[in-house]
Amino acid sequence: MGLRPLWLGIGWLLIAVVIWLSLVPSPPTMPAIPYADKLGHLLAYGVLMGWFGQLYHRPLMRLSYAFSFVLLGVVLEMTQGMGGHRWFEVADAVANAVGVVIALLALNRGADRMLYW
Numbered sequence: 001m002g003l004r005p006l007w008l009g010i011g012w013l014l015i016a017v018v019i020w021l022s023l024v025p026s027p028p029t030m031p032a033i034p035y036a037d038k039l040g041h042l043l044a045y046g047v048l049m050g051w052f053g054q055l056y057h058r059p060l061m062r063l064s065y066a067f068s069f070v071l072l073g074v075v076l077e078m079t080q081g082m083g084g085h086r087w088f089e090v091a092d093a094v095a096n097a098v099g100v101v102i103a104l105l106a107l108n109r110g111a112d113r114m115l116y117w
Contacts, residue, residue, distance in 0.1 A: 004055070011051045015072075018044050022076040025085035038095040045069055046099035053107040054114060066104050070097045 021027050021044075030036035052065045073096030081088030103111075 007051075007055055011048075011055065014048055014051060018048060018072075019076065023079060023083070025083070027086075038091060041073070041092050041095035042099035042102070044099065045073055045096040046103040049100045049103035050107065050111065050114075053103060054112050057112060062104065062107065066100050069100045073097065073100075 030040055048069050049066055053062050056062055056065065074093050077088045077090075077093045077096075080086040
């Protein structure tokens, strides 16, 4: 058992932070560099996939999490579009999905042992 419950708790806290940041009317401002918000999306969803991919090593479970995170990103983007303060951006949903895919590729190439170390 060890630290697994703590790691799971941290993972669910990360998901809650992503949801909150996605739905708050005025999110924190990003640095004034081109496409900083897209990089933020990519990193956020890459971290989510990377974190849970280290806790679940079976390929089917990882693919389930990958699908779920991509779906979460699309649903949150759609929810933003309904809120009146922010809007749906296809590029943000794509950046979310790219972050998930990059993390999935890294997990399959040895990055899945970082928490273990």
